[in-house]
Amino acid sequence: MISLEGRVCLVTGSTRGIGWATAAKFASAGARVILNARGADGGLEERRAELEAATGREVYALAADAGDPRQIKALYGQIFETFRKLDVLVNNAGVMRDARLGMVTPELVASVWSVNVTGALLHLQEASRLMSRGKSGSIINLSSIIGRVGFAGQTVYGASKAAIIGMTLAAAKELAAKNIRVNAVAPGFIDTDLTRALDPAKRDAVIHSIGMGRAGSADDVAGGILFLASDLASYVTGQILGIDGGMVV
Numbered sequence: 274m275i276s277l278e279g280r281v282c283l284v285t286g287s288t289r290g291i292g293w294a295t296a297a298k299f300a301s302a303g304a305r306v307i308l309n310a311r312g313a314d315g316g317l318e319e320r321r322a323e324l325e326a327a328t329g330r331e332v333y334a335l336a337a338d339a340g341d342p343r344q345i346k347a348l349y350g351q352i353f354e355t356f357r358k359l360d361v362l363v364n365n366a367g368v369m370r371d372a373r374l375g376m377v378t379p380e381l382v383a384s385v386w387s388v389n390v391t392g393a394l395l396h397l398q399e400a401s402r403l404m405s406r407g408k409s410g411s412i413i414n415l416s417s418i419i420g421r422v423g424f425a426g427q428t429v430y431g432a433s434k435a436a437i438i439g440m441t442l443a444a445a446k447e448l449a450a451k452n453i454r455v456n457a458v459a460p461g462f463i464d465t466d467l468t469r470a471l472d473p474a475k476r477d478a479v480i481h482s483i484g485m486g487r488a489g490s491a492d493d494v495a496g497g498i499l500f501l502a503s504d505l506a507s508y509v510t511g512q513i514l515g516i517d518g519g520m521v522v
């Protein structure tokens with residue numbers, strides 16, 4: 274049994290999908306989980322109450338749009354006021370907007386970049402400031418298999434997820450001396466709202482290319498994230514953990 278007893282853990286984008294599964298695993302491991310999503314409309318408060326009822330743990334909910342630097346700053350101000358520390362950040366909030374190269378517009382690039390890259394980087398920066406005070410912490414960024422091997426129609430998304438790898442490696446080097454570990458996971462094809470929006474023929478073709486013959490579940494990814502967050506990974510930093518059922522071996 275992995276324990277995160279008493280650890281303050283922020284999971285961005287955690288009302289659905291991988292973020293929600295991760296928050297649930299963290300709460301079950303004894304963490305003080307802070308759920309996050311853009312706003313109350315997405316059911317943030319309902320999800321908070323649901324997780325609290327399911328785990329018997331106190332769960333917190335703080336809205337902030339990862340695409341808005343001011344909201345990110347305010348979020349960390351609230352975390353400091355309430356907890357005075359942060360032990361774990363799961364930098365999970367992300368968007369996927371597909372477009373063939375010829376159809377890519379500056380607006381599309383900006384909309385993906387503001388959340389997946391600028392937002393992730395600002396979360397990383399703010400979290401590391403709080404963690405520096407406590408001289409320890411673990412940050413897990415969400416990259417993607419697409420950032421490593423590419424996929425037609427995903428130049429923008431793929432570039433944003435490759436950027437996550439670059440920021441993970443640089444931050445791991447900067448923060449290791451402060452005992453702050455920075456790692457990333459690179460999930461393959463995971464069954465969430467993000468991938469359910471794909472054309473069914475494309476979906477089937479992708480599933481055929483997976484060694485284990487099935488799409489991953491959000492829970493599959495959450496298990497790897499829990500490991501990286503925990504003391505079992507106390508000497509692991511600067512790593513990109515593929516969680517893809519053998520899609521890339």
Ligand SMILES: NC(=O)c1ccc[n+]([C@@H]2O[C@H](COP(=O)([O-])OP(=O)(O)OC[C@H]3O[C@@H](n4cnc5c(N)ncnc54)[C@H](OP(=O)(O)O)[C@@H]3O)[C@@H](O)[C@H]2O)c1
Pocket residue numbers: 285286287288289290291292309310311312314315316337338339340365366367368369388415416417418459460461462463464465466467468
């Ligand atoms: N699913 C996959 O196959 C897969 C594979 C590789 C990597 N990933 C990465 O894993 C992460 C999670 O993916 P998922 O499939 O779990 O996504 P999802 O099912 O679409 O869930 C996304 C979550 O993020 C929140 N969110 C969206 N935009 C946000 C913003 N601007 N600020 C704050 N929260 C925001 C959503 O809530 P609201 O909409 O209410 O804000 C929701 O809780 C992403 O970074 C994604 O790129 C996913």
